[in-house]
Amino acid sequence: MLVMNSGTSPPAGETLMEVQQRLLKEREMKIRLALEKLRRKRKLLRSQRKHKEFPVVSVLGYTNCGKTTLIKALTGDGGMQPRDQLFATLDVTVHGGLLPCRMPVLYVDTIGFLSQLPHLLIDSFSATLDDIKHS
Numbered sequence: 001m002l003v004m005n006s007g008t009s010p011p012a013g014e015t016l017m018e019v020q021q022r023l024l025k026e027r028e029m030k031i032r033l034a035l036e037k038l039r040r041k042r043k044l045l046r047s048q049r050k051h052k053e054f055p056v057v058s059v060l061g062y063t064n065c066g067k068t069t070l071i072k073a074l075t076g077d078g079g080m081q082p083r084d085q086l087f088a089t090l091d092v093t094v095h096g097g098l099l100p101c102r103m104p105v106l107y108v109d110t111i112g113f114l115s116q117l118p119h120l121l122i123d124s125f126s127a128t129l130d131d132i133k134h135s
Contacts, residue, residue: 042092042130055105056094058132063112071095071107108132 014022059067068082075097093109110132 045094055099055103056108056134057105058108058110060110060132061112065112067112068109071097071109074107 059071061067066082068080071077072080072082075095077095077097080095092111095107095109097105097107099105
């Protein structure tokens with residue numbers, strides 16, 4: 001019995017394994033396109049930040065070491081809610097603030113470092129490396 005989740009019927013002669021492989025490839029392609037769209041958006045945002053010439057300070061460290069808590073304290077942003085859990089931050093975020101000398105800066109909250117990074121987080125972690133490189 002062939003069960004399809006997508007609501008489409010398989011082409012004549014397509015086996016269950018071929019259907020599953022085709023659906024997985026389609027899903028992989030959608031995910032890859034979404035990642036590429038995200039990379040382009042991040043690049044555009046970095047370019048806009050650079051154009052405005054705000055200094056950028058990337059806060060980095062091991063996962064669950066208090067990066068978000070530090071940025072919350074530096075910016076006074078009450079909307080930031082640090083959580084005591086691994087991978088609470090899965091995407092790089094940027095927050096405006098001031099240095100002690102009153103100079104405006106952008107603080108980048110990065111994904112934490114860890115040993116033996118799960119494969120599912122490699123793309124998220126590469127976003128951290130890109131932002132660190134540009135700060």
